[in-house]
Amino acid sequence: MLSLVIFLPVVAALGLYAFPRPGPRVVSGLWIGAAVVDLALVVAMWVRYGGGIGYETDLRWIPSVRAGYHVGVDGLSLPLLALTALLFLACAVYSGGRSRAFAALFLALQTVCLGLFAALDLLLFFVFFDLSIVGMYFVIAGWGHGDRLRAALKFFLYTFLGSLVLLLGFIGLYLGAEPHTFDMVELSRTPPQVAAPGLVLLAIGVGLAIKTPVVPFHTWLPPAHTNAPAAGSAILAGIMLKMGVYGLARIAMPMLPDAWRRYAWVIVVVGVLSVLYGALVALAQQDLKRLIAYTSVNHMGYAVLALGAAGLGTAHVEAHRLAVTGAVTQMVSHGLITGALFLLTGVLYDRARSYELDSFGGVAGNAPLFAGLLAVGAFASLGLPGLSGFIAEFQIFTGTIGSGGAGGVVAGALAVVGILITAALFLGALRRVLLGAPGELSGRVTDLTAREAVAIVPLLGLSLVVGIVPRFLLDVIEPAAALVVSLVAR
């Protein structure tokens, strides 16, 4: 069933080419249809999921290096699979009228993203990791705007370089395991005895840090976002950035527990730096899309911080669990919120061909629904309780500060300042775009069409649901987070 979920989109993409010359309705219909079925299947998986590794498939693939097609879901991957299916559906709805190639590319990208989160084999993970970079390169280069080719090239080279470093780390793990294997389950069960665990962690950490991205490896992100089409930005920020943090929790923590604990403070420092630096640089932006891009650095910084805090000391297991649960929740929450925010900025660009904050003002008058959703998205992103961001960030802060020791308190106290800066920057953005007197481009901004609303409202609606009744999500994440914490504490 899991393999069906993974490969259904790419089959649908091939199906698009079975028609000689499909009209936009056929393309859109098939795209949305495939995305709906895929989401329904993921929901069914969620409902029937019974803990541990579910829906497992383990086939021979490259037996000479003991790499297999090994996939399965657990509490870490299931929420991300669901997020992926939902966000790709939102993009399908949002992008009605796009060409066949665009739809096919997105469907293929959906398979890649689902495959990555389901992968239980390092080589498989790596293949999907690289394919995601290739796919996004074509999205930006082919359908972006502005200086898209340059941005796409930068994105590709930078993250591809990261993936190569990551591969080095994977090879290090492979060589350390006895017998040699790329199987994640085996590697997690008995951590490989690597000769230089610090170096392997460094390779994996840098590789994933570029993808996440954390400071100072983040500068590919703003141009990629600014020049990507709205749906591309939504996927890039909503799904693909998660691959970095997910990799830390899935690969680095369980497979290199000693090194993780020894260098936890480095991870914590990098997390805090990303939180504060990302927020401050975002505060100075004049371009709405760049602003949101930098808040992604900030938000992913919280998740990295939490994972680092889980390696600080071993006395406060409760706090560590809270932190890791918060990090996973943050991935889901950020996907929903930032996905919605990027689609909304896409609406702005669609109408006015600009992201400049100062070109707008008073948009709430002509586009009340747009304004309402942007406001909800902004408040969700600044961590207002009642929306998913708070559920994630409160656990991260409480877990980090509660992890014991002065280091946790200082890191938490510094990171918590991030939510004040994000509040300042989002209120400023709302004021300059939506409120006050109309700006020069405000007149062009018409309200959301029904199609756009159908794409965006469910994302923010789900953020609200997670914010108010989070148990359905936390019940899935918590056991997996507890497992990660116990694996790190070995």
Add this chain to the structure above:
Amino acid sequence: MSALAWSLPALPLVAGGFLLVGRRWVTDRVAPVVGVGVGVVVLGLALWAAFARPAVRFRLFEGVPAGLAVDGLSAVMVVVVAVVALAVLVYAAGMVLGARFFGLMLVFVGAMLVTVTATDLALLLMGWEVMGAMSYALIGFWWRDAWRVEAADVAFLTTRTGDLGLYLAAGCALAGTGTLELGGLAGAGGGWRDLVAGGVVLAALGKSAQLPFSFWLSRAMAGPSPVSALLHSATMVAAGAYLLLRVSPLLEATGWAASVVAWVGALTALLLGGVALAQRDLKQLLAASTCAQLGFMVLAAGVGGLAGGTVHLVAHAAVKSLLFLCAGAWLTALGTKDLGELSGAARRYRVVGVTFGVGALALAGFPPLSLWFTKDAVLAAAAEKSPWLYAVGLAAGVLSAGYAAKALFAVWRPGGRAGERVGVLEKVPLVVLAVAAVVLGVLGVPQVWGAWGRLLGDASAPLPGVVELVVSGVLAVVVVGVSARWRVGEVRWAEQWFYLERAAGLVVARPVVALARGLARFDDRVVDGGVRAAASTGRALASVADRRIEPRVDGVVTALGAGARRLGSAARRPQTGQVHTYYAQAAVLFAVLVVVVLLVG
């Protein structure tokens, strides 16, 4: 019972949310009816909860149970919140404000109810911050005016600065007690208790607009008057005082936190009293007086005067919501809130004028009105700790008599002009609140006071002595009398709230923005510059390789090829195809071989 604990905050939250999103079904004309209807039901639920004392516990996060419960203090709070909210909603129904307004107000009330019934820090923080966000939306309600939106930004950011303390406190509480329960905070071990107390105090001082955070309350006046009436009486600012009263055992346990809180409260009461006295704008005067009166409650929390602080909170909620609604009525009718232009306002609008008079006299501490007694109840608790605190509090009381009298005489002065009518919906709440402002003083009757103390679990609360009551009463009467003759002018630095906002901008906001700009440039030039440099270095190396190295490498290859070709052609030369030359070559080779063998051998 747990259903009641849930539904008390859930009803206004859900109804408010529905008003906000369901504008297709609930028009602006129906919204006031819905708002008031929900307000009535909430009041019913609050009264029921105050007697039934419901409680519910549930799982929010792993390992840290959360809960809602109504104990004595919460019972008082939910009833006060519900009463004031209903009065304000009825008043607002007479204005043209629409569904968005009532939606935001109801969500706001629901969030306040969560705050005052939460038994743990997580849930309290949720209500607390949602309340802050709603106050942002309400202060900036007329969003087309940029200055109102800026005021809303200032209010939200200032209170959120304080809120960071609650996040910190939550983490430290988990480390120190293993839970987030409010009741267990005082038992946190080691240094954790101090950190928890510090965080809670920071948050509460920010929320209740104590020094140095007071300026946001001044800006908050940009909202519609009913918003001011609700935010600055029973909710929002009151939440800060409530939290301090709730955790007063924690403050006591740390030692330092209790005195810090007591002194901040006392000084705010004194200094912001001076600010109030220096205002020429009625709403600004009332705002500053709110800070000052909250100072009494904060002082009470610092000296462990739970019963006194709470009774002052209750009476002040009635008085201040009344005064703000009166000011709003005149603002709508006459288009001004300038004390100089409000002459005769009270004479022309008798109901408003009389109720305002009652409120102002109560605020002045005029015996036997409510605040006369409640303020002294606070001061009695303070006197048990320190005579200095008592003295500062008494001086602050004199100032409150001064600013209340200033407002009172400004509106009762003869003169002025006619304006628009004030409707009956606006008048009814004024009368109800004025009655409350008068009769709440009955709590000072010793038997009632005893019951009040037991309700709040502060049975040993001291009653103010007769001498103190007489002194403060006489002082109030004298000050009011003097004020009838002499009007206090406007002192610029006090009128500007000691330039606190400008200072905050100078010390915090501007450096942060400058830092942000600097980092953004750093990011573009240095961090990304490094990446670009790496890329261009790569390209430069490539072109060096292309132009310098490649030709040479190629040259070597070409030379090798040419050499090989030359060797080849040299080797071709003997291959003539003629047998006699091959024979000659073989003979020569053989001779050489013989020579070699001979030489070597």
